[in-house]
Amino acid sequence: MTKRIPSPTPTSDRLPKCPSGIKGLDEITGGGLPRGRPTLVCGGAGCGKTLMAAEFLVRGAVQFDEPGVLMAFEETEKELNANVASLGFDLAGLVQRKKIVVDYVHIERSEFEESGEYDLEGLFVRLGHAIDSIGAKRVVLDTLEVLFASLPNEAVLRSELRRLFRWLKEKGVTAVITAERGRESLTRHGLEEYVSDCVILLDHRVNDQIATRHLRVVKYRGALHGTNEFPFLIGEDGISVLPITSLALNHQVSTERIATGIPRLDAMLGGKGFFRGSSILLTGTSGTGKTIISSNFAQAAALRGERVLFFSFEESPNQIIRNMHSIGLRLEPLVKRDLLRFHSARPSLYGLEMHLATMFKEIATYKPHVVIIDPITSLMDLGTDSEGKGMVTRLIDYLKANQVTSLFTSLTQGGKAPQESEAAMSSLMDAWILLQDFEGNGERNRVLYVLKARGMKHSNQIREFLISDHGIDVVDAYIGVSGVLTGSARVAQGDLEKAAVLASQQEAAQLKREVERKRAALERKISDLRSDYESEALELRRIAEQVGTRTFVLGTERVASGLLRQADIKVAAITRSKSKTVKGTS
Amino acid sequence: MKTTATKRRAVAIARRHEPIWQLHLYVINQTPKSVAALVNLKGICEAHLKGHYQITVIDLAQQPQLAKADQIMAVPTVVRKFPTPLRTMIGTLSNTPSVLAGLDIMQPAA
Numbered sequence: 001m002t003k004r005i006p007s008p009t010p011t012s013d014r015l016p017k018c019p020s021g022i023k024g025l026d027e028i029t030g031g032g033l034p035r036g037r038p039t040l041v042c043g044g045a046g047c048g049k050t051l052m053a054a055e056f057l058v059r060g061a062v063q064f065d066e067p068g069v070l071m072a073f074e075e076t077e078k079e080l081n082a083n084v085a086s087l088g089f090d091l092a093g094l095v096q097r098k099k100i101v102v103d104y105v106h107i108e109r110s111e112f113e114e115s116g117e118y119d120l121e122g123l124f125v126r127l128g129h130a131i132d133s134i135g136a137k138r139v140v141l142d143t144l145e146v147l148f149a150s151l152p153n154e155a156v157l158r159s160e161l162r163r164l165f166r167w168l169k170e171k172g173v174t175a176v177i178t179a180e181r182g183r184e185s186l187t188r189h190g191l192e193e194y195v196s197d198c199v200i201l202l203d204h205r206v207n208d209q210i211a212t213r214h215l216r217v218v219k220y221r222g223a224l225h226g227t228n229e230f231p232f233l234i235g236e237d238g239i240s241v242l243p244i245t246s247l248a249l250n251h252q253v254s255t256e257r258i259a260t261g262i263p264r265l266d267a268m269l270g271g272k273g274f275f276r277g278s279s280i281l282l283t284g285t286s287g288t289g290k291t292i293i294s295s296n297f298a299q300a301a302a303l304r305g306e307r308v309l310f311f312s313f314e315e316s317p318n319q320i321i322r323n324m325h326s327i328g329l330r331l332e333p334l335v336k337r338d339l340l341r342f343h344s345a346r347p348s349l350y351g352l353e354m355h356l357a358t359m360f361k362e363i364a365t366y367k368p369h370v371v372i373i374d375p376i377t378s379l380m381d382l383g384t385d386s387e388g389k390g391m392v393t394r395l396i397d398y399l400k401a402n403q404v405t406s407l408f409t410s411l412t413q414g415g416k417a418p419q420e421s422e423a424a425m426s427s428l429m430d431a432w433i434l435l436q437d438f439e440g441n442g443e444r445n446r447v448l449y450v451l452k453a454r455g456m457k458h459s460n461q462i463r464e465f466l467i468s469d470h471g472i473d474v475v476d477a478y479i480g481v482s483g484v485l486t487g488s489a490r491v492a493q494g495d496l497e498k499a500a501v502l503a504s505q506q507e508a509a510q511l512k513r514e515v516e517r518k519r520a521a522l523e524r525k526i527s528d529l530r531s532d533y534e535s536e537a538l539e540l541r542r543i544a545e546q547v548g549t550r551t552f553v554l555g556t557e558r559v560a561s562g563l564l565r566q567a568d569i570k571v572a573a574i575t576r577s578k579s580k581t582v583k584g585t586s
Numbered sequence: 587m588k589t590t591a592t593k594r595r596a597v598a599i600a601r602r603h604e605p606i607w608q609l610h611l612y613v614i615n616q617t618p619k620s621v622a623a624l625v626n627l628k629g630i631c632e633a634h635l636k637g638h639y640q641i642t643v644i645d646l647a648q649q650p651q652l653a654k655a656d657q658i659m660a661v662p663t664v665v666r667k668f669p670t671p672l673r674t675m676i677g678t679l680s681n682t683p684s685v686l687a688g689l690d691i692m693q694p695a696a
Contacts, residue, residue, distance in 0.1 A: 106657045113688030116626070116678030121614045122646060122658040129650035151660070 015222045018066075018138070018174040021059025022052065024241030028217060028226040033198055038165050038175040040195040042187045043202030048213060048234050049178040051087065052202065053140040054080065055238050056176050058089045060138045061099035066174075068138035069130040070102045073146040077102045087238050101130040107150040114152045120160040124167060136173060143178040148189045165194045186218065197221045203229070210351040210382060215241050231353040240357055242394060251400045253277060257456075258370075258405060261300025262293070264474030265433075268450055268459035274431055275455060276369075277403040279396045281426060283410040284435030289446055289467060290409040291315070293435070294372045295324045296472055297407055299331060302339040306369035309362060310342045313378040317342035328470040341366055347378040355379055356391050360398060371399055376408040376425070389425065396428050430454045438464075438486045445486035448474070464490060607631070607639040608668035609689075612658045614646045619678050623662035626679040634691050664689070 017031035026032045033039045033056070043049050057068035072080055080102060081091045094100040103126060131139065144161065151157050168175045177195055179187035186192045192199055199219040205212055215232045217225045232241040257272035266273040274280055284290050291314075298308045312320060320342065321331045334340040343362050345355070363371060373379075373395075380388030392408075399406045410425065426432055432451040437444050446465055450458045464486045465474045478485040478493045485493050611627060613620035624643060631639045646653050646661065656665065666673035666689050675688040685691075 103654050105659060107659065113673075113675045113684065114677050115675055115684040115688060116622070116680035117619055118660045118662060118677040119619070120660050122612065122653050122661045122663065125614060125646045125650045126653040126659070129653065 017223070018060075019064060020056045021063045022055055022239050022241065024230070024232065025215070025239070028215075028230060028241060029198075029220060030224055033174055033176070034220070034223070035174050036169065036172045037197040038168055038177055038195045039198040039200065040177050040179060040187070040192055041200045041202065042179040042181050042192070044181045044204060047181075047202040047204040048232075048239065049202055050075070050080075050142050051084065051234055052200075052239055053142050053176045053178050054084045054089065054091070055087065057100055057138055057140050058084065058091065058094065059238075061094050066137035067099050067134040068101075068140065069127065069134075069136045069173075070100060070140045070142065071127060071130070072102065072104045072142050073107065074143060076104045076106075080104075087234070088236060089238070098134050101134055101136065103127075103130050107146060112150060112152070117156075119156065120164070123160075124164065128171075131171060131173060139168060139171075139173045139175040141175065141177045143180065144191065145180050145187070145189050161191070161194055202232075207383075210348075212351045212353050233353050233357050235354075235357055235361070240360075242353060242356060251277075251397075252403065254403060258304075259300055260293075261296035261298075262465075262472050262474060264463070264465075265293075265448070265472075268461070268463065268474070269431070269453055270456040270458055272456075274405065274453075276405055277400055278405060278430035278454070279399065279428065280405070280407045280431045280433065281410060281429040282407060282433050282435065283412050285412055285437060288435035288437055289465070289472070290411070290435060291320065291374055292324070292327060292329075292467060292472060293433075293448075294374050294407055294409055295320065295329050295331065298340060298370065298372055299324075299329050299334065301370040301405075302331075302334040302337075305339065307338075307366060308334075308340045308370045308372065309366050309368035310340065311359060311362075311371070311373045312342060312344045313347045313373075313375065315374075316344050326469075327467055327472075341368070347382055352379060352383040352387055352391050355382070356395065359395065363398070363402070363404070367402075368404060370405045370407070372407045372409075374409045375411045377411045380425075389428075392425055392428055426452075441487065441489055443487045447486060605638065605669055607635055607666065607691075609639060609641045610656070610665045610667055611641055611643045612646055612652075612656070612661055612663045612665070613643060614661050620662055622678040622680065623664070626682075626685070627664055630679070630682055630685055630691070634686065666690075 016035040017029070017033065018035040019026050019032035020029075041049050041052055054070065057070055060066040060068050070080070075083065077095075084091050091100065091102070095102055105123070105126075127139070130136065147157055147161075148154065165175075177191065179189070179191045181201075182188040182190070186199060186201065196219075198217070198221065201216045201218050203214040203216070205214065213232050213234070214229045216229045217227065230241050232239055254276040256276040257270075257274065258276050259266050259273040260269070282290050282293060294310075298310055302308050310317075310320070315323070317335070321335070324331050331340055335342070341362075343359075345358070347355070349355075359373075376392065379391065382388075383391065396406065408425070408429070429452075431453040433448055434451045435446065435448050438447055439445075446467070447462050448465055449460075449462045452458075461477050463474050463477055465472055467473075475490070478490045609627065609631070611624060613623065624641075627641060631641065644652055644656075646658065652658070660676040662676070662678060664675045664679065673689050675685060679685045
């Protein structure tokens with residue numbers, strides 16, 4: 001069920017409101033329908049008037065403890081039960097529990113003959129009795145216009161209707177009156193002149209073979225209200241009006257970062273990956289690897305134990321699982337553990353609004369941490385540019401309010417600058433990664449770069465990435481003369497660099513050998529010199545010895561001659577010690 | 587509002603295999619319109635169905651639940667319950683020819 005919308009603070013100068021409980025309607029009307037007054041809901045055939053009125057009653061009885069009376073002029077109780085049961089409402093049960101009274105007013109003109117004056121007091125008694133029997137606070141009249149067809153005297157009818165609406169106000173019930181749309185006026189029989197407090201117009205239009213319902217609050221006396229036309233849809237659990245501007249830009253933000261599943265891409269994003277709760281756009285022409293990168297992101301998140309919801313508008317879940325298996329991503333176990341859920345639908349299955357509502361519903365029930373939409377462009381093609389942008393805005397707002405990280409892939413058409421073609425969406429996105437094909441040298445290579453990443457330092461490089469058996473590999477950047485080198489040019493550049501390194505290595509080795517050789521030569525020279533020196537020293541000693549011997553001999557000869565010439569002993573002693581010194585040095 | 591006289595008469599008619607008309611008149615309170623309707627209906631019946639009719643006046647102010655059960659919306663309303671099929675007329679029944687046509691009242695056999 002929907003969340004309960006708090007009624008506005010009851011101030012004396014403010015119109016009291018009666019929450020309808022219908023998703024979105026209370027946001028547009030600022031709290032609901034005017035309490036204690038009649039509201040006119042008009043629209044063409046099949047636009048959901050009766051369902052809206054019935055939902056107003058059922059939600060009143062179930063959520064707000066306000067019993068209600070449904071006075072039906074067109075459908076019998078049985079038919080009504082069946083019709084609202086398709087929206088999940090148990091009307092019969094509520095009737096049984098005395099929360100709702102259904103009164104089918106059967107009128108057929110053929111059975112009516114008129115003669116003389118009359119009034120519709122019988123209807124008042126009937127309605128009054130039904131209201132009093134359960135203490136009803138809400139009344140639905142669906143649709144009074146049948147009376148115009150059945151009662152012959154329109155003047156009586158009009159005066160009685162005026163009385164009826166006055167009487168309803170006096171009763172203090174919040175009433176919803178449905179009416180068929182007129183060709184030039186709001187209603188076919190001008191009921192709007194009696195119900196002047198609140199008029200809601202429903203509309204069902206077909207654009208490009210896709211029908212969309214719209215709701216507009218034409219008039220709401222004494223209250224501010226959204227004046228735009230809002231798309232609404234009838235789903236399995238009632239009506240949801242989708243106010244584009246219902247969410248203000250005030251969602252919580254997280255500083256937590258989450259990895260992309262591609263380490264080198266994380267490195268390009270300031271080393272940590274994306275912010276949690278941010279919206280990421282992944283654009284590229286077909287075959288650039290958008291789904292692969294998304295799947296990588298999905299797998300990484302699921303492996304961290306986060307829930308991932310994957311909306312696929314091009315491939316079936318099994319096809320994605322098979323294809324990703326070929327590059328080493330094993331998604332199936334994650335699906336089995338319910339960490340990854342696929343939701344596949346053809347874009348043309350239903351209109352933009354229905355898609356949006358289904359997505360909201362899936363998100364609300366599964367409560368994912370990460371949502372992937374592959375590709376968002378398929379959906380945007382369904383409506384006009386402004387509708388598409390409106391839808392993405394609402395989707396992003398919704399996801400951000402719930403702190404869900406969202407990854408949108410976008411298929412760009414060849415020949416257009418991607419920045420231009422994504423103008424509608426890019427301003428809504430926090431991060432934008434661009435995938436491109438580089439053609440040249442007879443090959444096609446994939447590159448990626450981070451075009452923007454709000455709130456983080458990111459790489460400005462264009463990087464080539466390879467898709468292999470084990471996933472995605474972002475490779476080193478090689479910048480050549482003509483720009484970034486990819487593919488074989490990059491490999492060639494790599495080889496060149498390798499060769500250069502090898503050459504310089506060899507050169508160094510040669511230098512080293514040279515030095516070694518020189519050192520050896522030097523050593524050799526040193527040892528030569530040393531041996532020269534040694535032989536010379538030996539020679540010197542030998543000479544010295546010879547000199548000593550000669551001196552000694554001379555000395556002895558001198559002593560002998562001194563003796564002969566009577567020389568003193570002193571001289572002899574000196575000579576002896578000298579000869580000793582010479583001996584020591586040898 | 588059955589009287590012993592009409593009962594007796596009804597029995598007598600039944601014995602003669604003639605139908606008794608069952609007419610229900612729905613009104614709310616004793617308004618001038620209610621009174622006029624009853625007076626007009628009685629007058630017409632006396633003139634054309636003498637002895638073959640029975641009028642039941644139902645005041646919805648006292649029995650509001652009957653409004654839903656008998657599908658009454660406008661008052662006064664007269665419903666021909668018998669003979670079938672059901673015939674409904676609304677208004678004070680002031681226009682006798684249209685009442686005769688609306689309730690399909692035949693001239694009874696003399």
